[in-house]
Each structure stands twice: as C-alpha cells, then as structure tokens.
Amino acid sequence: MTIAPLDNTTPIKKTRLSHNAVFWIGFSVVMALLIIAPLVLPEFWRRFLTEVLIWGLLAMSSDILIGYTGMVSFGHSAFFGLGMYGAAAALLMFSPPSLLLALAFGLVASALVALFVAYFSTRLRDIYFAITTLIFSQIFYVIIFTWTEVTGGENGLNFRRPPLAIPGLFSVQFTSETMHWFVLAVVAGSYLILRRIMHSPFGMVLQSIRENEPRTRAIGYPVQRYKIVAVMLSGLFAGLAGVLYAVQNRFAAPDFIFFLISGETVIFNVMGGIGTLVGPIVGAGFFLLLRELLGRLFGEQFPYLIPLGVIFIVMIIFLPQGLLGFARRWLNR
C-alpha cells in the first residue's frame, strides 16, 4: 500500500488561454450582445436596457467606495442629481443645446459637490461616514426642492434633448438605438477606466485601506487624501450617470436627489456583488427586471418594494457576496 503524498503534487491543469485573453473575449462577447440588442428588442425593452446601463453606471461608481475602499455611501443620489441639474443648466442656458456642454456642466457640478462632501465626510469612518453622506445628500435635496426660481422646485426642469454631435464633424438627432449605443459606449468606457484605476497602485492603496486602515496609515500613505480622491472619483462617475439619465429622459427632478435613489444604489451593489465593478450593473439589471416582472404580474399598484426588500434581506444574510461574488477574485486579478 502506498501512502498518498501529503501535498497534491499532480500539476494543476494549465488553462490554455491566459486570464487576460479570457477576460477580453468575455468582454467582447457581452459588448457584442449589448450592441446587437437594440436591433432585436422591441422599443420598451430597448429603453429598459439603456436605463439598466445608466443605473448600472451609478451603482458601479458607488462600488469604488463600497467594494474597494470599504466605505458605504448613502449619498450617491446627490452626485447623480447634481449631474442631472448641471446638464439641465447647460441645456437650458445655451441654444442650440449641446451634448458636450451638458456633459461638462454635469461633471463640474457633481465634482464640486463631491469635493464638498468628500472634505467633510472622509473625516469619519464606517457608520458615521454612511450617515454623513446621507445627510449631505438630503441637504442638496432640500436646497434644490425649495429654490424654486432656479431649479423649478418640485416640478423640476424640462428641456430638449441635444443632438449627438462632435462640433465641426457631425450632428445627428438621437434615436433610441443611437441613444443606447451612446450610453453603452460611455458605460463600457467608464468600466474600462475604473478597472484600470482599481488595478493601478492608487487602487491598490484604496483596497489596503479597506483591509486595514491603521496599517495603511502606518506605512505612510496619507489615508484621508486617498479617501477624498476616491469619493471625488466616485462622485464624478455618478454625475456622469446623472447626465446620461437627464439626456435620455429630458428632465431633471428633485426626486432623483432623494435618499431613495442612494438606497437603491446600495441595493444594486449588494445584489450584484460588491468589489467587482460589473456586479453592480448586473445587480441593477436584476433589481429592475424583478420590479418590472412584479409590476406586470400584480399590476402597477403593487408595492413591489416589499418582495424586493425581502429578497434583499435574504441575500444579505445568505448570499453576502451577491450574484457575481463567486467571480470576484477572478475579475480583480
């Protein structure tokens, strides 16, 4: 009788493709499907898919904080909403409306808000950070809601959709297909940029803050400065999602700064799997699809948030990694 060796010496079967190649093949396949989708899907689902991508971008931006830096933000609606109102300002002030100006205004507005929020809230950790971001978003909600002369108050602002244009090159009106492709391009680009940033030394420092903040500080990293940059980065991409949403729906409303949006952003993250960047997009799709199905099964009046809340709690308890949690290590390699 031979004694089995203690360690498994048989070599692990090498995958023939490198990790990188598999990632890019997977990415291309998903991209190809999403590009073809609007040509196949009926109008309603086309719009639905575009919205999922926008909400996914918002959730992905908040994943930088939740998943990578270990700070749960309950105030992402502020960045999202200020992106919307920034775009609205550009589209109402300049005639003809310009997409580039809308993007610029929205991003500047959300970056300013993010700087303000980041400066104060990063002094605090854990629960205190969550509460402070929540209260900051509520401040902006109150300001926008009550400043009726400028923001339209409760009714919000309506505007025309700008054409898809690069000055001096071309200018075409958006159709629902080009809208989808435009949003898809922005979201995919954001994903690649954020993935690159999270793999960079900067992203590594953020992850080390998540794992052990005192030690990171002891090594000599200025932790608070890193956190401020992380919140700003996150806010910037949330603002980008806000601009996209404003352009798609042609209005800006205070409801989108309300706390509920921040809460849903966190739900998307937890459902999809934090710390994966794509997880939140999947989570947004899962959440919105469930909501749509419940609405169709039981009618529009059905309080869909009750079953979704139950599913959310059950997932926190039994599936804390989220839908894509199993792939977390692989996606971050």
Added chain:
Amino acid sequence: MELTAILLSIPWDQILIQTVNGVVTGMILALIASGLTLIFGIMDVVNFAHGELFMLGAYIGVVVLATTGNFWLALLMATLVVALLGAAIQIATLRPLIGRDPLTTILATFGVSLILQNYALWQFGPVARKIQEPFTGRFNLFYLEYPWYRLMIAALSAAIIGGFWLFLKYGKYGIWIRATTQDRVMAQAMGIPVPWVHTAAFAIGAGMAAASGVLFGPLVGVNHTMGLDWVLKAFIVVVVGGMGNLGGSIAAAIFISLLEAYASIWVSPAQAVIVSFIVLILTLLFRPTGLFVPTPK
C-alpha cells in the same frame, strides 16, 4: 437709543412661542433618539428602520383610536405591538448578522425600512390620517391659543425617558442591558443571555419610537413618509450628542429643535432643516465625538 431700537426690533413674543415649540419637538425627538442610541450603544446597529417604526406606531394609534376611541389605549397598544414587531425584526434580520461587519446591519435595517414604508403606503394609502387630540384645552400665549396637549407631550416624553433611565439605572434587566453595552463577552460569561438582551433592547427602542409616533400624531398628519424626516433628525441628534450617549442625545435633541424653531421665524420650516445640517457639519469639523460629551483624552 440704538440699543432700544435693536431690542424693539427683536420679535420677543415669537421667540418665546418658538422656544415652547422647540422644547416640545425636542422632547419628542429625544424620545426617538434615545431608542436609536440604545440600539446603537448595545449592538453597534444603526437602525435605519427606526423612522418606520415611529410611523407604524402612529398608524396603529390611528387604527386603535378609530375602533376604541380611547387615546391612551391607542398609545399603549401601539407601543406594545411595535415592540413585539421590533423583537421579531431583530430575531429575523439582525440576529443572523451578529459577528458580521456592522455595515451589513445598516443594509438589513434599510431593507426593513423599505418593506415597512411600502407596507404602510399599500395598507393605508397616500392620504394623511389625523389623530384626534385626547383633550383640546388651550391657554393664551400672546396672540396664540396654545394647546395644553403640546405641553403634555413634552411632559409625557420626559416621563418616558425618565422612567427608561431609572430602569437602566436600577432595574435588574436594565443592569443587564448596561452590562451588555459595556462588554458583550464578559456579560455572556456572567450568565447574561446576551442575544435576548439584544432582542429586548431592540424591542424597547421600537416601542419608544412607536410611543413618540402616537404622541406626535395629533400635531401633524400621519403618512407613510413621516418616518424618514424624523429618522434623519434623530441621526443628526445622535451624532451631535455623541453616539451611544443617552444624556448627550437628549441635550442635542432639544438644542437642535430650538435652533430649528428659531430659524423658522425667518425662513420656511423646510429651509429651517438646513440649520440642523449646519450644526452637524460644524460638529463633525470641530468635535467629531459629539458636542455634549467630555473631550476624550
């Protein structure tokens, strides 16, 4: 001459009225915040569903009042039912999360708050309900007829908080709660059933929120979104007063309510909320551990 002009321009009567208003809302807020701070102190759980428990208490008050017509019975029933509900919520959602990252408990209670809020909307509809005041006597305060009921709310809230404090200080189970707050592991080792103390603390906090909901119901309409406004204020109070510090929360509740009441002399109540936000920001900047606690060494 200058001084008298300035003194005359200050609306003293309004300031006095707003002081009374501020103390009344401050006591209600203190009642909500002390439940919140109890739950936080004992198990590091920030209860996002606290505002919804407050709202649900008010609704149960509406229902019981409609069937029996007795305000005090409504107050008692709402407190008991919501306390039981709180215990059930704690057992179902928070107990499995013991030992996990405290942030997961925020998420779980947030899920609970979504469920409760939408249940209320579904069950009672979006139209605000009214709770009738138990007595309608008024007294003259300058040009106003001020209802006695408001003063009674303040007194009753103070009585509940006082009773709770005595219970924590001298009651056997109160001592269990304080022991668990100080050192969970040691309390367990001394034979205190820590999981049940957690459940009981959550139930007490929920009951206090429900009681304040019923008490506050007559002043404003009862609707399904009232929870969020109050839980935000209570969060501010708990942070300004120092997390997990009962006395600090009460002081901060009155302080912030007074400031908001004075601010609403000049601006609309919706904008007066910003004053408490500013207090919060200043606190975080200069005294992140809380205004009403001794400076940590």
